[in-house]
Amino acid sequence: MNYISVPKRREDVNIDGNLELTKAIVENWTGKSADIILRDFVAGKIKGLSLSCDGMCDSLQVTQAILGPLKRNPPAVNNYDEVLKRVVTEVDAKEIKTINEAIDDAMAGFFVIFFEGQKTALSFSVQGFEQRSIDEPVSEVQERGSREGFTENFKTNMTLIRKRLRSPDLRFEILTTGVTGNNRICLCSLNGRVDEKLLDEVKKRIGNAEFDTVLSTGYLQPFLDTDYPSFFSGVGITERPDTMVAKLCEGKVGIVLDGTPYAIYVPHIFAENLHSFDDYAERPFFATFIRLLKLLSFLISVLLPGMYVALTIFHQELFPGDILFSILSQELQTPFPVMIEAILIHLIFEVMREAGLRMPKTVGHAVSIVGALVIGDAAVTAGLIAAPMLIIVALTAISSFVMPQIYGPVAVLRLVFIVIGGTLGFYGIILGLIALVINMTSISPYGIPYTAPFSPITLKAFRDFIWRQGWKKMSKKIEVDEMRR
Amino acid sequence: MTRVQLFMMMFLSRVFITLLYMPTSTKSLNGGDSILQILIGTIILVIVAYPIDKYLNGDTKESFLKEKSRIFQIVECVVIIAAMLFFTLISLTRFNIFATTVIFPASDLRFFLLIIALCSLYCVVMGLDVLGRTAEIFFGFIVFSISFVLISTVGRIEFINFTPALYDGIKEPLKQGLFSVSQTIELFFPVFLKDKIKGGTKNFIYPWLLTTMAFLLIMVGWQSGVLGDYGKTQLFPLFSLTSLSTLGFVERLDAFITSSWLVCIFIRVAIFIYISKDCLVTVFPKVKNKDASLIIAASVGLIILLMKENYSSRLLLEKIYYPFAFFVILVIILPIIKLMRNKHEENNINNTSLCASNTI
Structure with a gap:
């Protein structure tokens, strides 16, 4: 019995032309996995070995464009040049030198053939696995942009x-x-x-x-x-x-x-969160208006609940009399302090959002209905939550979805500002805001300050910051160069 | 840090003094004299800033702290650290009085001050660029909030409140003018940071000085015009002015606006910590920047914890001599010494090159 010594995986092993050894190495490294297909074939007088991964190649193309021609019209000499120039002419191919490359290519959907005595192999590009078709992007819906989104391939x-x-x-x-x-x-x-x-x-x-x-x-x-x-x-x-x-x-x-x-x-950079592809399809004044709305939404979603809590606890004098009376009369009927109430409702909202996101779409709607009924109606009627607080939470929640790219930081910061507003009032919120701004200004991805072009001020880049200049005047290249400079 | 950021940072730092100006800690001035004291202060500062302007317009790119004599360098650093800690102390004291009388009356707010110091430390650890960018972002916020107060109280200005200047003599406006000068330690910032400013510091100081003093003049003039003699009885007249500002049916915006003033004290303390940190690293080169910042911030924290009762603190603020002494050293003497040194070195280089050309 011949024993073949198989090298360890990840060591670069050159193809040595011995098909038996090659087969043994591949089988050993892949553990005879069910989807790895190793087939011996004969093309004229030349012995060959094919390596592919089941389901990753287009089998029709393999049969019609590679194996068929090799058998019908075998190369006269054991030479890959001959194969590529005369026999298999319809498929892209590359020559590879190691078994590692052969396995990697096979796993990527290539069809690899080894010839007896040849110290290289041929890898044919015949990928043909199933994939999702190009679809509309789910998380970046645009009104006037293309309907094509990236796929998994x-x-x-x-x-x-x-x-x-x-x-x-x-x-x-x-x-x-x-x-x-x-x-x-x-x-x-x-x-x-x-x-x-x-x-x-x-x-x-x-x-x-x-x-x-x-x-x-x-x-x-x-x-x-x-x-x-x-x-x-x-x-x-x-x-x-x-x-x-x-x-x-x-x-x-x-x-x-x-x-x-x-x-x-x-x-x-941060300014890019304000931009969307539609901005460039719309007229400048409307795009500018939308960007301003986005900035306002960002501020609302981070600061509004905290400011409301600070106002009701520390700075009631800021409310006009009628509004103050209306708020306080409802807040006094609830069992929780305002800060705890705000935190609780936000946590409940986050739980509902997470549940709605992870559950199947059909059940997701039920979560929304239950949430709306229980939180929106029953909790207020039962006197557990004050209606003004619910309005604030609803406004905050809607605002936070305007810039979905930064939903994560916004959701956490909102809770932080509720705690700060509830313990130190407006003054605490400003201190929190200072810390947040320091945090934002401290990052400079690849040399471009995150807060550019607002800080450091880059006047030329202002034409596409909040204000969107018309296409006739806007040249985007200068913007990046300016910021980098 | 860019020169625009430096401009804004210095502006915010200086505005803090005027926002929390306490006329009762010295002697109250009438309307005309309030404006006059700013004008006197401006004239003195324009004269005082001349060597600084010369220094900033010079071509030297060397660090301010670079000295041939190690002993002089250490003495210089120690004096600067002492000055910075002193100005931190009086700034925090001023804010403490404001906080304990206006924000949360009769409370111990040292914890609050510690948070401010922590924010400043965080900013300093992140670097000078971050400090500059933060100042740049908040600059518009502060200018807007102050402008809002001024615009919303425009209808309350009474021209009768602008009593003639010098009605009570020149002594008090002059004294107050000197007080204003002694508080403008910001003039030292560009001198110290010159080698770190992107875009250079040429023709920087006078535009900053005149813009800032003009803004302060408007603020003080407005306050005198609106409050009149009533302002003399107020601990913080500009806060009283803020209390009068309204926005439609919202009539009490003072908490909202004064909270924005926190930014000014934060910037002021941060730059003091930054300068002190640089000096500490120069004295002890083995100490890392971050550790030096921590040491200075810990000193500031200690100052806050040891801060005395309001009455004693106010006595400290009344003393004009200490800040004036530090002002003279930092803003007048040190820049002149540096200027003379630079000139001497330039002459040496010229003589050397002249000798070399003669030899050839």
């Missing part, structure tokens, strides 16, 4: 970007990360616009990140984000190819991860 996502940016300057670079997952990451950039240092820094950070597997862009985010702990992130997220293209044109670096429809880009 990153090649499709690359195509969606390329379709909108038909420039030879658009560059895609594929990196691999994840010790076990072997996940592919595509770096997108626009040559001439992107700062090469920024691109290098992104590559360096991704290279330094050690993962077992990367299943979502959220895994990469902390490695690409700023080093200072902050409520806010210097990494932007988008589900829209048109948004990504706009960011690439601004000189940013896009990162598309295989297996997730959410792409990320760096650097990302």
Whole structure:
């Protein structure tokens, strides 16, 4: 009996032309996994071995474009050039040198063939796995933008970007990360616009990140984000190819991860949360109005409950008499102090939101109805919660959905400001606001201050901050250059 | 930090003194004299700022604390730290009196002051750029809140309140003018931070000085015009002015507006901690920036905890000599010494190059 010594996985093993050994190594490394297909074949006088992953290849293409021609019209000599030039001419192929590459390619949907005696293999691009079709983005709905959103397949996502940016300057670079997952990451950039240092820094950070597997862009985010702990992130997220293209044109670096429809880009600043793709489709005055509304909504969603609590506890003199009487008469009937009441209702709202989000859509509606009935009606009628507080919470909740990208920090900050407002009043809220502003100003993703162009003031960039200038005058490239400078 | 940010930071710091100006701690002035004391202060500051302007317009990129003599450097640092801690003390004292009489009367608010110091420490640890950006963001907020007070009380201005200047003689306006000068320690900031300012500090000091003093003049003039003699009886006249501001049916906005003044004290304390931290690191080069900030902030915390009763604190604020002495050292003597040193070095370089060319 011949015993074959199999090298350990992850050691680079060159293909040595011995099909038996190759087969043994692949079987050993993959543990004879049910979806790994290893088939011996004969093409004329040449013995061969094919390696593929079940369900990842287009089997029709494999049969008709690779195995069929190889059997019908076998190469005269044991030479890959001959195969590629005369036999298999309809499929893209690359030559690979190690078994590791062969396995990685097979797992990615390539069809790999080894010839007896050849020290390389051919990897054919015949991916054909099932995938979700291009659909409308769920989390970034736009009125006048494209209806196409990213999908889980990153090649499709690359195509969606390329379709909108038909420039030879658009560059895609594929990196691999994840010790076990072997996940592919595509770096997108626009040559001439992107700062090469920024691109290098992104590559360096991704290279330094050690993962077992990367299943979502959220895994990469902390490695690409700023080093200072902050409520806010210097990494932007988008589900829209048109948004990504706009960011690439601004000189940013896009990162598309295989297996997730959410792409990320760096650097990302606070002002971008105010922007949406519709702003650029609408007329400037309306876009400006919407941005102002968004800024107001951000302030309301963070500060309003805290300020209400501070007003009712410490600064009642600010209310006009009638309103004060109306509020206090209802608050006095409730069993909880105002601050506790505010925290409780917000927590209940968050529980309902989370339940509505995670449950199946059909049940999710029921959660909303129960929430509205129980919280909105019964709790007020029973005298557990005051109606003014409910109005404040409702207004805050709606406002916080205006900028969904920063819902997380807003939800937490809101509770912090309720506690501060309830213990130190307006003065405490201002102190909290100072700390929040320091936190925001302390992050400078890739050299661009998070609060730019407001601080440091960059006058030229103001044309696309809150005020959106008309297209005739706006040139977005200068904006990024100015901010970086 | 950019020069715009420095401008705003200095503005906020100086406005704090005027916002919490206590006429009862010295002698109250009538309307005309209140305006005159600002004018006198401005004239003195314009003269005093001349060496600073010369220094800031110079080409030297060296750190303010760089000295050939180590002993002089240490003495210089110790004096600056002492001055900064002293100004922190009187700023916090001033705010403490305001807080315990207006914000939460008859309460011990040292905990509150400690939070302010903590915020300032957080900002200093994050760096000068963060301090500048924070000042830039709050600048508009403060200017808007003060302007709102002024605009909403415009209908209450009585021209009869502008009593003739010098009616009670020149002595008091002059004294108050000098007091105003002694509190303008902000003139030292650009001198100290010159090498860290992006965009340079050329032609910086006079535009800042004149803009800020003009703003203060408007504030004080407005307060005199609205409050008149009533203002003399008030502990914080500008707070009284704020109490009169209304927004439609909302008639008491004082808590809302005065809370914004916290930003000024925060900025002021933060810059004092920053400068002290730099000096401490210069004296002890092995101490890290973060540790030095912590040491200075701990000293500020200690000052807050040891802060005395209001009466004693007010006595401290009445003393004009201490701040004036520090002002003279920091704003007049040190910049002149640096100017002379720079000139001497320039002459040396010129002589050396002249000798070299003669030799050739």
